[in-house]
Amino acid sequence: MPRLGVVAGAVGLLALVSLFVGVGDVTPVDLARAVVGGDSAERHDLLLLLVSRVPRTIAIILAGAGMAIAGQIMQLLSRNRFVEPSTAGTVESAAIGILAVTVLAPGAPVIVKMIVATCTALAGTALFLRILRYVPLRSVLVVPLVGLMLGGIINAVTTFFAYRLDLLQSLNVWMTGDFSGVLRGRYELLWLTFALTVLAFVVADRFTVAGMGQDFVTTLGMNYRAVLALGLSIVSMVTAVVVVTVGAIPFLGLVVPNLVALIFGDNLRRTAPWVALGGAGFVLVCDLVGRTVRYPYEVPIGVVVGVVGSALFLVMLLRRDARVA
């Protein structure tokens, strides 16, 4: 069984690599010179590192960890392995909120966008869980299909208005995760996902019990509605923050928790560090691939994650056969 420390070290190493990959040629040697004085080019490197590279790497780690945890929580709350914010209408609902703010209050600060997107994401996800109550055949695969359909409908509405209001390009930015625009001053909201991830860890037991079903929640003396509300709030807020700052990262919340569950199970108290680290590492790798595959141009992270994630997910689907439930 892999050790947490080793994996944390590997993710740290990836983060370090991520700092020194990019169009601008930044090397550790230049930086060392810049710190002790150095010429203007070397000082420029330091600036590049502090303004662009460090924020980007932090953003990747925060968004990756946050979305992976959000996926795991969604899976526990919906008691289904195939549910995550992008298969439950959450991402699309967040986007409609951002669109609304962009249209109705164009000058509003990003925090307002985030709050409105959180509210719409919450409403959309709650609607998804409500619809599930009325789905007669709750087969394992029907649940995410319902979520994808709901997401499709919401997205259709968003697209309609975005088209009419000439905002399709902006919509595309929100729906496709991309870290290339991350600069100092434009990603700090993502620290909120860190706080939410910590919160999820503190109350992890409640979500694990919720994953066992409502009867267990009740018999163990918890309030099912309260647990559900707390979980949905965390998921919605994480999703909203990520969509507002870097755009949607699909599949992440599906692949990472499922891989972790294969080895460690679903006891969130124990798996949360693994899921968070796994999410961060996965996005770091995908981002590195996106930055190098057609250097000096970039492939958006959403595309890379989509390709790698769906491939991994297919492998998992085929490998675990009957045991997925």
Added chain:
Amino acid sequence: MIDVLDAVKTYGEVRVVDGVRLALPSGGLTSIIGPNGAGKSTLLSLVARLVGLDGGRVLVDGLDVTTTKSDVLARRIAALRQENHLASRLTVRDLVTFGRYPHSKGRTTPEDLEHVARAIEFLDLGSLADRFLDEMSGGQRQRAFVAMVLCQDTDVLLLDEPLNNLDPRHAVAMMERLRAAADQLGKTVVVVVHDINVAAYYSDHIVAMSDGAVMFEGPPHAVICPEVLSDVYGLPVSVHTIEGRPHATYFR
């Protein structure tokens, strides 16, 4: 002490539990028997507050299960339903440890771990403790769920078909353990069982239900008789005394 006062539960037009009045004393093992659809499981769920009442009241040690805070009740009542399908992957030890949640609120103390170890031992799960539930047989899983309920260490244990999926050896062992919980630990154990003879052999008290109502209740020798059973099940049942205990037979 469990007091059921005119409890009613309806699903659509059907009154599944129809004005049940029942007073079960503290301690001892009570079995609820009856045909399918008699309302046994629903009654148990009403007492366990897993299902809301549509009428009447249920008191456990004088606490109204509808109005008392859920975490207070969780330290007095532990319940296990008939179907326990887990979508998530947990080990036996994870599951049993969650039984301590009402006491520990997630901060497991050494005392909690002792309870966990004892419950695992009690149900003979020692060698399976770190296995995932989804990789075990139905019977092993059933024992793990019962271990979790025991671990909750409540005065009242409500178990819906605890013998589900168990082979004869484990079924006997399970009933012996529930007997021991009642006799040695002073718990009030209420089980729904389908096997009349299990009820007859292990219970202090039997409640026979049919059509959402309690038809008869009393000690085994009073309930396990041909007239009562034939009436409850709508099937000719004869009762034989073997080694001084009543045995019902209903095969022709």
